[in-house]
Structures are given as C-alpha cells and as structure tokens.
Amino acid sequence: MQHILFEDKGRADFLPFTYTRPVYELRCGIFSNIERWAFTLQLHMYGKATAYLQPAYPFEARREESIWINGRLLPNNELIRLIGELPPETYVAQGDTVLLARSGTPGLWDSPIESFEKENWDKLGLLPMQFEGAQLLEQLPCLFQKNAQLIRYDFSFATQASPSQGVTDPHSRVYGQDNIYVAEGVKIRAAVINAEDGPVYIGPNSEIQEGSLIKGTHALVGNTTINMGAKLRGDSTFGPHVKVGGEIANSVIMGYSNKGHEGYLGNSVLGYWCNLGADTNTSNLKNNYAEVKLWHYPTGRFKPTGTQFCGLMMGDHSKCGINTMFNTGTVVGVGANIFGADYPRNFIPSFSWGGTKGMQTFKLEKMKEVAKVVMSRRKLKLTAAEEAILASVYETSAPYRRWETK
Numbered sequence: 001m002q003h004i005l006f007e008d009k010g011r012a013d014f015l016p017f018t019y020t021r022p023v024y025e026l027r028c029g030i031f032s033n034i035e036r037w038a039f040t041l042q043l044h045m046y047g048k049a050t051a052y053l054q055p056a057y058p059f060e061a062r063r064e065e066s067i068w069i070n071g072r073l074l075p076n077n078e079l080i081r082l083i084g085e086l087p088p089e090t091y092v093a094q095g096d097t098v099l100l101a102r103s104g105t106p107g108l109w110d111s112p113i114e115s116f117e118k119e120n121w122d123k124l125g126l127l128p129m130q131f132e133g134a135q136l137l138e139q140l141p142c143l144f145q146k147n148a149q150l151i152r153y154d155f156s157f158a159t160q161a162s163p164s165q166g167v168t169d170p171h172s173r174v175y176g177q178d179n180i181y182v183a184e185g186v187k188i189r190a191a192v193i194n195a196e197d198g199p200v201y202i203g204p205n206s207e208i209q210e211g212s213l214i215k216g217t218h219a220l221v222g223n224t225t226i227n228m229g230a231k232l233r234g235d236s237t238f239g240p241h242v243k244v245g246g247e248i249a250n251s252v253i254m255g256y257s258n259k260g261h262e263g264y265l266g267n268s269v270l271g272y273w274c275n276l277g278a279d280t281n282t283s284n285l286k287n288n289y290a291e292v293k294l295w296h297y298p299t300g301r302f303k304p305t306g307t308q309f310c311g312l313m314m315g316d317h318s319k320c321g322i323n324t325m326f327n328t329g330t331v332v333g334v335g336a337n338i339f340g341a342d343y344p345r346n347f348i349p350s351f352s353w354g355g356t357k358g359m360q361t362f363k364l365e366k367m368k369e370v371a372k373v374v375m376s377r378r379k380l381k382l383t384a385a386e387e388a389i390l391a392s393v394y395e396t397s398a399p400y401r402r403w404e405t406k
Helices: 009-014 033-041 077-085 118-123 147-158 364-376 384-396
Strands: 002-006 045-048 066-070 090-094 097-103 127-130 173-175 180-182 192-194 200-202 213-215 218-220 231-233 236-238 247-249 264-266 293-296 301-304 312-314 330-332 352-355 358-361
Touching: 002 033, 033 045, 033 077, 033 147, 077 097, 090 118, 097 118, 118 127, 147 200, 147 218, 147 236, 364 384
Parallel strands: 002 045, 002 066, 090 127, 173 192, 180 200, 192 213, 200 218, 213 231, 218 236, 231 247, 247 264, 312 330
Antiparallel strands: 066 097, 090 097, 293 301, 352 358
16 A cells, blocks of 8 residues: 655645745655655655645655555654554544545545645545644754654664764774764764764765764764864754754754854754855844744744744755854745845845845846756756746745835
C-alpha cells in the first residue's frame, strides 16, 4: 500500500518557508520529514503539496487505497504500529488535527489542502479514531526547538549505509568519538569536536577547517563547509551545500545558504539560497527576558511563541548586507534584500528592498536575475517551475508591501 504525506492548513504557520516548498520538505534534524518517514517505514513516500507548489513537487501517487500521513507529524513507535493496524476508511485525529488516514476515496486526489481538515474527513464518511501523544511541527520555533531531538532520531538512519571514516587528522581533538559519524570525502583539519552531549553527523564531502570549535548535537548534511575559527554551539543543522562561520547556536541553515563570516546567529532558521553579510548579528533574547512574539501570517499580527529564545526566520532567496542587526524574533519573507544601519523592523515582507531608511519593492524580474546568478555559481538553474512559484509568492505577498499603495 502506498503512503502519502499531505499538507493541511497548519502549513500556513510555517510561512515564509512554506511559500516555496511543502511543509514536509522543510529540514529539521538531518532529514526533511518526507525523508524521515521514508527511512522510518522503509518505503517510498509520496507527497501532496498545495496546488501552486505541485509543478515543482508533483503529486505522483496512484489512485488507490493509501495511507495518508500529516506532513507535520513526527514518527514514533506507537504511530508506526497504528499505521500497520489502521482499518480501511478510517482516520486518526489528535484534537481537531488529522494525523493519519487509510482511504481510497477518489476525491482525495484532486482535493485542495482545505479538504484535509477534520470536518472534511467526516464528510467523506471515514470513521474517526482519537489519539494522544503525537508530536507535530506546530509553529516556526519548532524547527530549531526540535532539532536536537530529530538529529538523534535520524542519526541511526543516516549512518547505516556505510561505516564512519572517523576523525583521522592528528591535529584535531575529539571528545565522544563514538557519537561522531564521518562520511566519505570529509576533510577535517585542526578542529575540536565535542560530541559528549549528543551525536555529530558529518555528511559526505563536508569540510571542517582549522580552528573550528564544535560542541553539542550537530548535523552537516553534506558538502557543507565550516570556515576557520567557527564556534558552533549545539544544536544546529547545516546543509546541504552550506558555508558557515562565526558563532552559531541552535539554528537550522537549509540548502545553499551562507553565513560565512563573523557574527552571531542563535535560535534561528534560514531557508534556501540565503546569504548573511559579514558581521551580521541576531538577537535571540529580549533585554527584559519577555516572551518572544513572531509575525504570524494566518492572523496578520505578531503572535506569542511561548519561548524566550527566538532569533531570525528568513525565507528563501533573502539576503542582508554587512553589519546588519536583526532584533529578537524577526521574520523576513522570500526574496528580500536588507541593508543599512540600525535594526530593521521585526517583519520584512517578501520582495522588500531596503532597511530602516525606507523600503521599496524588489521587482520580481530583478530578483530572479539575482537568483539566477547566485544559482549559477553552484552550477544550478532556476527552473520554470521555481519561477512560477516565485511569481505566485510575489503576487500573494503584495498586500504586506504597504508602501506600494501609498
């Protein structure tokens, strides 16, 4: 029986990252959630993304009875058992959130994500079951808050294909050798790696340069470079194809993004193709130690996160100039370019250009020109499907660029 991850309305809680990819494609831990479920079940997983993303993330499942899994749901042993025992035409919910279903109802193949809410499963005639104890990705800070937990979960799957090459450099110092996995093609020189508090996964063809200090749970997903003198405090994920430097703590930097210079990044998430200029710093704790509020796209206002620690959330293809200072709990959309002195505002809409002295629109065609140049440096091209997604985001995000209507 085929298994399908689906998106529900909870995907909107992960904007701006889900502007450009399905929620199950966001990296947290070593893997994205669709990869995690594939390793857990030892099966090929299909994904049903929201409609405008499907040109880049096509829905290729066969029209037959299937197991449907919420794309925000994290696997555990009880859920795995439940999947194997789920009766036909039955769904499993935790409160109002549908976790799992087994159904071959034809309408599911052509339905929008709104149809994956609890009331619609009832309308399809599926029998309900209730479940307690499931973990879901529920809000933006989850991506760094659950990162250490998911690195530990993913570690055994990520290391099963081949034995660790070990840290062989005589000038490097290692603590907790058994917790360190070194894939093929890795280069480590004169570094200190302390894995006593959790596993460190160093993926294929990654490089850890001289003077790097790494402590705590980390994942270098592959082709990732840790620049000279970097200070990495747990629990972070970088990659693939990421360059990092300076001081970083409990952050996720997704593919092809760079934070290569000095400056602090803490309790933060960067999407794909981002770049932080030299000496960029993020605040992750308010001076009064108050709860951090983040911009929440579904409600159009700042929403309490329940945490004291939260830094920068930056969507795909966004960049900032040198010496940029991001205040606690800043959300930057897709395709933004930020520069200038002082702190920019805590919510920067997609396709913004500027800083504290004023914003203007980073026109779509100009933004795509930059994206093509950046991607060409990695020998990649901006595909027609990706261009269509960016065009959709540009249109959808226009109401946030209020200066356009002045």
